[in-house]
Amino acid sequence: MDLAARIHAISIVSVPAAVSVNVFAIPEVEVTLVDAGIAGSLERIERGLAEVGRSLADVRRVVVTHGHPDHAGTAAALEAAGAEVCMHPADFERLKFGVRDALRRPSRGRLFASVVRPPTAIRPLEDGDVLPVLGGLRVVHTPGHTPGSICLYAPRDRILFTGDALQVRRGRLVFASRLYSDDYAAAKASVRRMAELDVATIVFAHYPPWTDGANEALAALADRAGH
Numbered sequence: 001m002d003l004a005a006r007i008h009a010i011s012i013v014s015v016p017a018a019v020s021v022n023v024f025a026i027p028e029v030e031v032t033l034v035d036a037g038i039a040g041s042l043e044r045i046e047r048g049l050a051e052v053g054r055s056l057a058d059v060r061r062v063v064v065t066h067g068h069p070d071h072a073g074t075a076a077a078l079e080a081a082g083a084e085v086c087m088h089p090a091d092f093e094r095l096k097f098g099v100r101d102a103l104r105r106p107s108r109g110r111l112f113a114s115v116v117r118p119p120t121a122i123r124p125l126e127d128g129d130v131l132p133v134l135g136g137l138r139v140v141h142t143p144g145h146t147p148g149s150i151c152l153y154a155p156r157d158r159i160l161f162t163g164d165a166l167q168v169r170r171g172r173l174v175f176a177s178r179l180y181s182d183d184y185a186a187a188k189a190s191v192r193r194m195a196e197l198d199v200a201t202i203v204f205a206h207y208p209p210w211t212d213g214a215n216e217a218l219a220a221l222a223d224r225a226g227h
Contacts, residue, residue: 008052010037010049021037032062035071036062037074056078065150066087066145066150067091067095067113090146127140136154139151143187144188144190159201160203162202164180164205
């Protein structure tokens with residue numbers, strides 16, 4: 001399966017931090033975006049859509065895998081441009097925190113959320129919901145990195161979008177970042193849910209897709225989750 005023919009990666013680079021994150025455009029009759037990039041990314045997203053002959057006006061929805069600034073930062077701007085913002089309600093509620101709220105009960109997750117401009121409303125996504133994308137894109141709630149972290153699974157094409165629920169380090173599939181996760185034990189446990197799926201391609205936010213033995217790599221990582 002030619003991933004590039006169905007999914008267009010738009011690389012968003014944060015210049016001060018030199019950090020790159022991908023927004024994925026799925027250009028079907030309507031365009032779906034997976035994640036929204038950092039704040040101020042609207043122009044870059046618009047240019048990326050133009051690369052596949054589409055525009056912001058074609059974007060039906062943006063699905064936010066979790067509420068960190070590099071994934072939800074442009075969600076409000078995309079909403080203003082006409083897109084429906086879809087995300088898990090646990091992370092949407094957290095995005096309503098202001099800086100003062102976060103400082104009253106400080107945690108890394110609350111502080112991250114406090115710097116994101118939230119959309120005015122969302123389509124709440126719960127575990128098991130199916131979006132009309134890629135023949136049926138299933139929501140898999142994988143809490144841990146954030147309370148509302150979700151993965152998106154397309155059974156027809158055996159594609160799993162993981163946001164930041166997984167990483168790649170030294171050529172190995174590994175758990176979500178311990179440093180940036182709210183609940184590292186829960187993040188590890190969530191890998192077991194991913195390992196139950198039949199996956200040919202793992203799509204990450206910050207790394208190239210994993211296409212070599214995805215099922216085996218997920219099963220091995222899930223086995224390590226209990227250790």
